[in-house]
Amino acid sequence: MTDKLLEISKTKKERVKAGISRRRNKEARFRFYGIASILMAFTFLFVLITTIVADGHTAFYTTQIRLDVSLDSDTLGVKEGETDPAIVSQGSYRKALRNALREEVSVDGRRDRRELYRFISNGAEYDLRDIVTNNPELIGTTYTYWAQAGDNFNQYNKGNIRGDIPESSRQFKDKHIGWFDTLEADGRVRTVFNHHFFTNGDSRDPELAGIWGATVGSFYTLLVTLVLSFPIGVAAAIYLEEFAPRNRVTELIEININNLAAVPSIVFGLLGLAVFLNVADLPRSAPVVGGLVLTLMTLPTIIISSRAAIKAVPPSVRDAALGVGASKMQMVLHHVLPLAMPGMLTGTIIGMAQALGETAPLLMIGMVAFIVEVPGGPLDAATALPVQIYLWAENPEKGFIENTSGAIMVLLAFLAFMNAVAVILRKRLERRW
Incomplete structure (x- = not known):
């Protein structure tokens, strides 16, 4: 009887050891797959950036x-x-x-x-x-x-x-x-x-073509986008989070906002073509139209990030403000909004960086035209930096090939700068509760 019990105990120990060994092997394989995936992603990124730099550094x-x-x-x-x-x-x-x-x-x-x-x-x-x-x-x-x-x-x-x-x-x-x-x-x-x-602006001669006209066009487009999307997005987030009643209407609005964040950007371009150009008769190829289209595309990102920042403010801040006699509007504007602003700014910068790299919606509203002159305002005909890259990429001349890669390097530098600013703002201004 004792020998049988010892044999059963030994068998169980072996099974446990075998199970532990299998589990550790699975964890090791999972870790290996994860590290391999990261290394593969960095390899592709390195090859991409190296190719762009190799083709584009001569443009400078x-x-x-x-x-x-x-x-x-x-x-x-x-x-x-x-x-x-x-x-x-x-x-x-x-x-x-x-x-x-x-x-x-x-x-x-x-x-x-x-x-x-x-x-x-x-x-x-x-x-x-x-x-x-x-x-x-x-x-x-x-x-x-x-x-x-x-x-x-x-x-x-x-x-x-x-x-x-x-x-x-x-x-x-x-x-x-x-x-x-x-x-x-x-x-x-x-x-x-x-x-x-x-x-310089764009030119038929690659040795004379430059990105300044497209850069100014992108600046005016992003300026219009920021002026419209930031206050509207923040106001919508405040209303939905602090004042809106919880009913089916607000639930439907929230679902639609989340769904809009996943809509392909070219759909917003088609909307801008139908509404802003064909109905409102705004000037074609103008940064103001591009800004309006990118505002529609950026709003869901800003609203979602702003709501998350408002939710992160502790309820005790609201209770303390109301407890000393502040109205609900005073509580939101004087206490909740300043504490949530770092998160809102971070989401806005990320949304603007996304808008800076968009091409498809701008193509739909005519900002793909050949523009030589540098725009003097948001109502002048202009193109944007991503669209300029698209135009140059279609030309077979060697000079335009290097100009394309050089412009991509400049655009990536802008995007990296904007994302770095967002990270720094989040690190510097965020508060831990």
Whole structure:
């Protein structure tokens, strides 16, 4: 009998040990899967960011060609001593630049000359025109001018067009490389910071295209979104949490708010197209319309986060305020709202960061147009930074490929900054009860 009991006890111990061993093995496998998933996610993120940086870092610098431009009266068609800006600006600055380039590189034939002229960007003549218009005393002299290089010349200098691949596979031909070497050997090629990328609007020429117009358009769009969504969202959260009666109507409203947070953004774009453009007849491609659409999209996020912040305020704060004679409105505005504001601001910043990266609703309301001028207000035609990236991504030129990645880097920097501000505000202002 004793041997049987010992054998049963030993069997149970072995079963328990086996069960514990299996459980530990499952926990180890689960931990391994979790760590592997995190490492895989970081690997994909690293590859993505590395690819964007590798393709886009060259957008932040550009190539210039030094030319000794003869600004004589015969070439420009402007007499010496002329100071009238209207007359000086009408000079033949393109001809002067082309003459200076032919002085440095000797070519024969009309076709070769046309190809040589593409070494200089189309914007160089306008830049030179502005310089001479502001300094008319330069007429009649030889001016040393660093001209913006054309796209193919610029991309070859940066290494984005390789010379070791077959000539048929590249736009920059062998003779172009020879002309480039002639200029470089003479010290007439330099690489400088690409200020055009940060100060210009969009352009057909990739070496002149910039993000400033889209950045200003995004600023006005987010400004309209913030001005409308923050007070409306906070007011709605306060009413639903502090004043609204608990009945089926308020329950229906709460359910719809939660459902709206999951609606695809393009649906809000269709709503904006139908209501704000077709019914209200607001201007197409204007930041004010984009702001209205993004307000509708951002409101659920702000309302939900604001309600959570209000709920986090302890009931004792409300009871104490009411106990000393404050009205319910005074209790909410003077006590609950200030304590809930950090959480509300955090939710608002996260919602604004989400709005900054949205593209689909802005495409639906026409902010995909080619806009060269920088908008002067929320009613002017404009585009936004995500839409600008979408437009550039459709172009096959090497310059637009690097501009696309460079703009993505700038947009990611803005998004990271806004999320960092939200985290810092939450850490600095939150209170633990």
